[in-house]
Amino acid sequence: MAAFDLARLITAAADTIAAHSEELTALDQAIGDGDHGLNMKRGFEAVRADAEAFSAKPLPEALKAIGTKLVMTVGGASGPLFGTLFLALGKEISAEPDRANLTAAFGKAIEAVAARGKSQVGQKTMLDVLQPVHDALVNGKTGSEIADIADSAAEATVPMKATRGRASFLGDRSIGHMDAGGRSVALLVRTIGETLEGRP
Amino acid sequence: MSNVGIVIVSHSPLVAEGTADMVRQMVGDEVPLAWCGGNGHGGLGTSVEAIMGAIDKAWSEAGVAILVDLGGAETNSEMAVEMIGEPRAQKIIVCNAPIVEGAVMAATEASGGASLKEVVATAHELSPS
DSSP: OOOOOOHHHHHHHHHHHHHHHHHHHHHOOOHHHHHHHHHHHHHHHHHTTTHHHTTTSSSHHHHHHHHHHHHHHHHHTHHHHHHHHHHHHHHHHHOOOHHHHHHHHHHHHHHHHHHHHOOOOOSSSSSHHHHHHHHHTTTTOOOOHHHHHHHHHHHHHOOOOSSGGGGGGGGGGGSOOOOHHHHHHHHHHHHHHHHHHHHH | OOOOOEEEEEESHHHHHHHHHHHHHHEEEEESSSEEEEESSSSSSHHHHHHHHHHHTTOOTOOOEEESHHHHHHHHHHHHHHHHHHGGGGGGGEEOOOOHHHHHHHHHHHTTOOOHHHHHHHTTOOOOO
């Protein structure tokens, strides 16, 4: 993997979340409490504000600091879940990760998110997008292939019945709507994949 | 104070404050008590930062029992405990109990000098699962 510019990644991720904030909120209004877009935007804008400081740190420290920032600023249940993803990634990743290290670290980070949410794949959560992305990393897919896989995985949450999180209160009525957290993951995966591949 | 502390975490500051008020009136001042609620931006929700602050406020060397309402309050409370870290983290437990009844019963137990384990067990007795 080519060395990458963390500040550029942060800017791209924050731009993506900001551009899709209303869409994420609409998804969350259907089956959650309707604050996901706003919460994610607040968190990623806070990360953007400190992008320079994060970029000056070694990658593991930078990811942990980003995770802490997300925990403190996103709020809702998404704050600890997305925060834990980055915190755990930072704990496991090396300063100059190759693909094998990134893949292994990402796998551990998903386990940490599952533990934090007391959840597992198949419950209509962000895990239903994270896990296929990890599988694609394992299987040697390219950034744009992984982005497509993430989009399909987010789509695949539509017919699922939620059994964790706020949407689970709705039971069968959660069927027919995309999980907002899964959509956020897919958006971020596409942005990161495309930024790392040097495309807009 | 050597009694176990009680922290109340609700999505709503009104529920959290009201629950704390019930604890104060029904149990008294023998128990360190703190509450937090709301997302910090005027809406419903819970904030890890606010929970960490409430734990500090209700801190006791005997430990702290946290009572929560809906799912995100539990997730955020567990995150707050992890961020506080050891050695204090091992003395903080998020209870699986209804928030109002759990807070009153846990505080009652704590006011008699019970251990953290006993306080948490009393709260858990209220939960069917």
